[in-house]
Amino acid sequence: xxxxxxxxxxxxxxxxxxxxxxxxxxxxxxxxxxxxxxxxxxxxxxxxxxxxxxxxxxxxxxxxxxxxxxxxxxxxxxxxxxxxxxxxxxxxxxxxxxxxxxxxxxxxxxxxxxxxx
Amino acid sequence: xxxxxxxxxxxxxxxxxxxxxxxxxxxxxxxxxxxxxxxxxxxxxxxxxxxxxxxxxxxxxxxxxxxxxxxxxxxxxxxxxxxxxxxxxxxxxxxxxxxxxxxxxxx
Numbered sequence: 552x553x554x555x556x557x558x559x560x561x562x563x564x565x566x567x568x569x570x571x572x573x574x575x576x577x578x579x580x581x582x583x584x585x586x587x588x589x590x591x592x593x594x595x596x597x598x599x600x601x602x603x604x605x606x607x608x609x610x611x612x613x614x615x616x617x618x619x620x621x622x623x624x625x626x627x628x629x630x631x632x633x634x635x636x637x638x639x640x641x642x643x644x645x646x647x648x649x650x651x652x653x654x655x656x657x658x659x660x661x662x663x664x665x666x667x668x
Numbered sequence: 669x670x671x672x673x674x675x676x677x678x679x680x681x682x683x684x685x686x687x688x689x690x691x692x693x694x695x696x697x698x699x700x701x702x703x704x705x706x707x708x709x710x711x712x713x714x715x716x717x718x719x720x721x722x723x724x725x726x727x728x729x730x731x732x733x734x735x736x737x738x739x740x741x742x743x744x745x746x747x748x749x750x751x752x753x754x755x756x757x758x759x760x761x762x763x764x765x766x767x768x769x770x771x772x773x774x775x
Contacts, residue, residue, distance in 0.1 A: 653702070
């Protein structure tokens with residue numbers, strides 16, 4: 552059974568960079584798309600972007616200037632960097648496996664990131 | 669971006685009721701439409717992909733239909749564990765976008 556686990560700081564200061572890692576277990580990271588999705592408290596879901604195991608990426612245009620994703624196949628991990636964060640970036644961040652470019656079939660439990668001084 | 673609009677935003681229903689949730693896309697998305705269920709404090713769970721395909725392990729009381737711009741998720745006989753928030757998602761074009769959610773509550 553594939554499992555995903557997000558990790559990273561729960562508190563980030565405004566204007567700094569958010570950095571999260573997702574560790575995949577129970578399956579290979581190869582030949583899949585890996586996604587980041589976030590959800591502010593009490594609100595809906597926002598797709599941030601995806602990275603293929605080869606390293607190719609797609610980002611949401613609204614966040615593209617601040618987002619960088621990377622993958623480490625040797626560790627079965629992929630990562631998210633979001634720069635110049637503000638309070639509007641406070642959310643639960645999920646990592647999720649993508650089946651092709653279509654749907655998300657496995658999700659991490661989510662990690663809350665709060666942007667505050 | 670393609671806008672996804674769900675209706676209703678909230679819904680009260682009883683166990684064994686038949687429930688339908690609608691999702692409308694701002695442009696045609698063929699059948700690139702997926703449905704998720706989310707319970708409080710949990711990650712979303714995939715129910716339906718490609719508009720009408722049931723994800724493995726999901727009970728058959730869940731079904732999806734539609735193509736183009738109009739889609740529906742139907743729960744044929746509500747069970748207590750089905751009270752949750754439901755989201756549709758389009759994967760036709762980047763960025764993937766979600767509906768605002770439909771909260772299904774116990775009447």
